[in-house]
Amino acid sequence: MPELPEVETVRRGLEPWIEGATIDKVTLNRPDLRFPFPKDLQSALEGQKIVSVGRRAKYLLIGLSNGKTVLSHLGMTGSYRFAEHGIDKPPRYYEVEPTPKHDHMVWDISHPKHGKSHLIYADPRRFGFVDLYDHVEDSPYLKGLGPEPLGNDFNADEMAEKFTGKKTPIKAALLDQRVVAGLGNIYVAEALHRAHILPTVLAGTLVTAKGKPKPVLEDLAHAVRQVLIEAIEVGGSTLRDFRNAEGGSGYFQHRFAVYDREGEPCPTPLCTGTIQRIVQSGRSTFFCPVCQKKA
DNA sequence: ATTGGCCCCTGTTAGC
DNA sequence: TGCTAACAGGGGCCAA
Known part of the structure; x- marks a missing residue:
């Protein structure tokens, strides 16, 4: 968790x-x-x-x-x-x-x-x-761990190297701890939504033929960092049984844009989409089919 | 070498 | 209300 x-x-x-x-x-x-x-x-x-x-x-x-x-x-x-x-x-x-x-x-x-x-x-x-x-x-x-997402070694160029030729969906690629270390099912969903990337696009499609990151990969690196920073600031998320070490609850769950929000309206300004849930590699993926389309 | 599926275990919740 | 089945934040391992 x-x-x-x-x-x-x-x-x-x-x-x-x-x-x-x-x-x-x-x-x-x-x-x-x-x-x-x-x-x-x-x-x-x-x-x-x-x-x-x-x-x-x-x-x-x-x-x-x-x-x-x-x-x-x-x-x-x-x-x-x-x-x-x-x-x-x-x-x-x-x-x-x-x-x-x-x-x-x-x-x-x-x-x-x-x-x-x-x-x-x-x-x-x-x-x-x-x-x-x-x-x-x-x-x-x-x-084999990848870089800390909040450290200097994590950036779009670095991701582009790892994604080149990858046929796995971007959602699964971000869950792979060798790509970037520390993301899980919640924050992958949130970061992809912020970067407006469809979870099912193949990781390799976010890289140019020359092996450089497409602009959207810069957005993704920024979204990953930002969502983690914001979550840490409010003490993480609390679902069911998680408590922080001082016994309190985190608050970030109230800020989820897509995670566990199937059927709710997409919070992206001006977006008319409804959050969908699909299953990828046996795990739930939440996303907005309207504003998450970039590749 | 990659990639997908299964499994570990227990508790909670949705659905009938 | 009560039972059953599905599902849950992770990740190691095995087989295709």
Whole structure:
């Protein structure tokens, strides 16, 4: 679920509370999530200080004082929260049960300013996972990733290179994390709508015969950046079970132009279209057939 | 090498 | 109201 803006919101929510804290104890309530927990997770974490809270694409990267890095992916339904006791400005989440059904990993931490608390990872569907690295840059999960969409390496020229000769629909191409890292089903739909590109056009058609980006690809690069920036500004989106790390909801869902808005009028000024839903690669695509036509 | 389809798992919701 | 089926933000893996 969580796409780049949601993961960034989680990162920003966690950072002030756990950076500088010491991990006193790690509790695993089951042997695995999507994959088994690393065998040495507890021994590698306990006694270490958290020195950084970073993000790459949809991965949280938690740096430790022993040089190791915890890589955490939230899958579709993963979330972090703090137990309500301990921390001096407690982020209230759901009512905290003693042993909630989907609390799979708990870190007992003590922070020099905030005192002791419990950081809890919950994940009903268990599509998330946790891994541990001496050199996280060698992680296979990070190896093939494309550029950060908000970084300097992401632009129309770069996309044009990757799209040349591609027969896959632009929607699927943008979901491919090797093209650009961090987009998911929601923000791809929103970016394509902003750039007025039909999701079904083949990625290769957005490139000229000389391999240069057509103008619309510049619009797309801009739309991707802009929609992510706006979403991060308001704390990401909240659908069903997503909450940010401080227990609040994001607000970006109220600004969706097309996602989950089948049958509603297209919000593009002067456009008379109605939002449609189709299925591409087994996943919903929302778009306006009237104003999304460029290729 | 690409590309599409299936699957992991649980919870929520739409439809009958 | 109650049951069943479809669907959900991701992405690894396999087969064509």
